[in-house]
Amino acid sequence: MSAQETGFTLLHDPLNNRGSAFTLAQRQQQGIEGLLPQAVDSLETQVARIHLQLDTLDSDLQKYLLLSDLQSRNQTLFFAVIMSDPATFMPLVYTPTVGEACQKFDHFYRAPRGVYLPITAKGRLKELLSHWPQKDIRFIVVTDGERILGLGDLGVNGMGIPVGKLSLYTAVAGVPPELTLPITLDVGTNNQQYLDDPLYLGLRQHRVRGAEYDAFIEEFVQAVQALYPKSCLQWEDFANINAVPILERYKDKICTYNDDIQGTAAVALAGIYGSLRISGQKLTEQRFLFMGAGSAGTGIAELISEAMVLEGLSIEEARARCYLFDVNGLLESTRTDLADFQKPFTHQHAPCKSFVDAIESIKPTAIIGVSTVPKLFNQQVIEAMSRINERPIIFPYSNPTSRSECTAEEAYRWSNGKAIFASGSPFPPVDFNGQKFVPGQGNNVYIFPAMGMAVLATESTRVTQAMFIVAAKAVAEQVTQASLDSGLIYPPQSQILDASLRTAAKIAAYIFDQGLARVAKPADIDAHIRGMAYKPMYA
Ligand SMILES: O=C([O-])CC(=O)C(=O)O
Numbered sequence: 001m002s003a004q005e006t007g008f009t010l011l012h013d014p015l016n017n018r019g020s021a022f023t024l025a026q027r028q029q030q031g032i033e034g035l036l037p038q039a040v041d042s043l044e045t046q047v048a049r050i051h052l053q054l055d056t057l058d059s060d061l062q063k064y065l066l067l068s069d070l071q072s073r074n075q076t077l078f079f080a081v082i083m084s085d086p087a088t089f090m091p092l093v094y095t096p097t098v099g100e101a102c103q104k105f106d107h108f109y110r111a112p113r114g115v116y117l118p119i120t121a122k123g124r125l126k127e128l129l130s131h132w133p134q135k136d137i138r139f140i141v142v143t144d145g146e147r148i149l150g151l152g153d154l155g156v157n158g159m160g161i162p163v164g165k166l167s168l169y170t171a172v173a174g175v176p177p178e179l180t181l182p183i184t185l186d187v188g189t190n191n192q193q194y195l196d197d198p199l200y201l202g203l204r205q206h207r208v209r210g211a212e213y214d215a216f217i218e219e220f221v222q223a224v225q226a227l228y229p230k231s232c233l234q235w236e237d238f239a240n241i242n243a244v245p246i247l248e249r250y251k252d253k254i255c256t257y258n259d260d261i262q263g264t265a266a267v268a269l270a271g272i273y274g275s276l277r278i279s280g281q282k283l284t285e286q287r288f289l290f291m292g293a294g295s296a297g298t299g300i301a302e303l304i305s306e307a308m309v310l311e312g313l314s315i316e317e318a319r320a321r322c323y324l325f326d327v328n329g330l331l332e333s334t335r336t337d338l339a340d341f342q343k344p345f346t347h348q349h350a351p352c353k354s355f356v357d358a359i360e361s362i363k364p365t366a367i368i369g370v371s372t373v374p375k376l377f378n379q380q381v382i383e384a385m386s387r388i389n390e391r392p393i394i395f396p397y398s399n400p401t402s403r404s405e406c407t408a409e410e411a412y413r414w415s416n417g418k419a420i421f422a423s424g425s426p427f428p429p430v431d432f433n434g435q436k437f438v439p440g441q442g443n444n445v446y447i448f449p450a451m452g453m454a455v456l457a458t459e460s461t462r463v464t465q466a467m468f469i470v471a472a473k474a475v476a477e478q479v480t481q482a483s484l485d486s487g488l489i490y491p492p493q494s495q496i497l498d499a500s501l502r503t504a505a506k507i508a509a510y511i512f513d514q515g516l517a518r519v520a521k522p523a524d525i526d527a528h529i530r531g532m533a534y535k536p537m538y539a
């Protein structure tokens, strides 16, 4: 706790508040004796009290709100609770519950969190950013709220996503919370429901586009660079039209990445590597068909292609093994409605409007759903995949659960237990034909916190595509044979902190080898990272 901070303000500072765990000596020293009941709790007792409070609530949204209030009151306790049982708490502070929390953010708004930068403040972004109390910021997750999960344009209500992602940087990979900063850029919203809602909290105008938007982003990037020169900027849940050009513009200039494009790509690649351990096949033998042709789909396709190049294919041969399908059908060379970023995956093929026909013709070994449209992997689709493949790879990656292309139960049932399955949002285990299947969560949460920890430990100047391939391999390597036997192709969530620290160490080693680090290489990278990792304890 800081020297000047005494008394009442200390009890209202979430970074330093200990609530009922302040010792009697601390209470006397800080002038807060009498402001708390007499008992002095251990952190364990405080955690048990929160568990008890959560048990009285029956909706996940209520639990989310309780945890969010706790985060604004006592951060140590918040992280101690989340880290006490990540498999239980991740679905509450992250997908799927965070999706519902974002949709209703303006109705349930309590304490402010993070920084809001409206386009009406252009020219003054540095000033607004400087109001954030912490000065050493290493990770920023920023959104403009236009494509929140698969839920679409939620305007400033999207702030739940940067907040949730950064909580996981800490809970899942040990990045100290005071080094993180969630930001929402408010350029308006095209969501009429919000524009008509008197409780909506953002600018009441349609989204700004074009040169004015680009200039706003540029001013924002410059302000971040000026105030936080060691920070890594993570773009999150921007619409394709902005996500792709922003990443292109900045990826070779600053330490930055797009989680939806690159983080999702890496977790998909990890899932493919894991699946190949089950099927015994080679990456270069696979054919991928994507449902959805946005930046997540092309991002995965590109990273898979780059990984195939490492195994001997040319980039053209590799991309030729990745096909995309969207609302207008298969991406093929007669289509005239395609964007530049989709063209590398647009191949010679007859026009095809039916996904099942595309499966019959292309004979993919894997289908990956990034469409945000639920139920597109229907019985016919899964049956077709199961006819063509001994072990079809079925990845419905859209989030939250309500947008998933199919459920785990459907995939196992319709494939007669043959599917190698992973989904973007979590599904519970499935009993089918006397066998228990544990579906993996193919979510970028296996990647972005680890990437953050690696960047922190190395002060890397860049985040490169190759770093995501290293991350994917590191995640897949850790999956045990026992997990694979139950169908689980990712490390179990109960051990996600340990898994992320291992992944971070692998990425960090690569960063040092590539000369991208701004700190000297420690003798033992693993120990260095574990030593830096945040532990939820009162200092
Ligand atoms: O947040 C998640 O669960 C994964 C993700 O980035 C998205 O769906 O946009």
Ligand SMILES: [Mg+2]
Pocket: 149, 236, 237, 259, 260
């Ligand atoms: Mg996202």
